[in-house]
Amino acid sequence: MLREVSHRTVASLATAAVLTVALAATVRAADDATGNPLQAQIDHGKSTYAEKCSHCHGPNLMNSGTITPDLRVFPDDKTRFVTTVKNGKNNKMPPWGDILSDDQIGDLWAFISSRRKP
Ligand code: HEC
Numbered sequence: 001m002l003r004e005v006s007h008r009t010v011a012s013l014a015t016a017a018v019l020t021v022a023l024a025a026t027v028r029a030a031d032d033a034t035g036n037p038l039q040a041q042i043d044h045g046k047s048t049y050a051e052k053c054s055h056c057h058g059p060n061l062m063n064s065g066t067i068t069p070d071l072r073v074f075p076d077d078k079t080r081f082v083t084t085v086k087n088g089k090n091n092k093m094p095p096w097g098d099i100l101s102d103d104q105i106g107d108l109w110a111f112i113s114s115r116r117k118p
Contacts, residue, residue: 038110045111048104052096061115067092072117081109 050059057063061071074081085105088095096105 041107041110042114043111044104045107045109048100048108049111052100053108056093061112071112072115074112074116076113076116078109078113081112082106 049057056066057068057071062068082105084093085100085108086095086097100108
């Protein structure tokens with residue numbers, strides 16, 4: 001009985017160890033392939049922003065003297081961001097849901113979040 005329990009314990013410890021090693025290898029592989037994944041998202045978002053958003057919102061996320069809000073102080077609210085970008089707002093902000101993929105909008109969010117004023 002005692003022997004059986006300890007066998008099982010050893011077996012599950014071994015399984016856990018194997019899984020841990022496998023997981024670590026997967027994470028490393030992903031990092032090697034893409035560099036820092038968040039930095040890659042920020043970089044993609046930055047170029048999409050320059051292409052699609054900066055003429056209204058300004059090259060540095062603000063365009064003083066216009067009706068566009070300062071995106072550096074946009075709240076930490078990804079749901080609101082994604083909703084506005086997909087659907088537009090008040091017929092002033094155009095909708096992007098048919099133009100940008102969810103990934104592109106996610107990358108825009110990574111970029112804009114990275115520039116948030118403290
Ligand atoms: C044609 C000009 C124009 C373009 C292009 C544009 N916006 Fe806007 N955006 C606006 C205006 C105007 C508002 C303010 C709308 C309001 O509050 O009535 C706004 C508001 C916003 C807001 C704040 C929404 C909120 O919920 O308070 C976000 C975030 C935003 N834009 C992101 C973007 C992103 C990202 C892009 C590029 C994909 C973009 N905008 C492109 C004009 C534009």
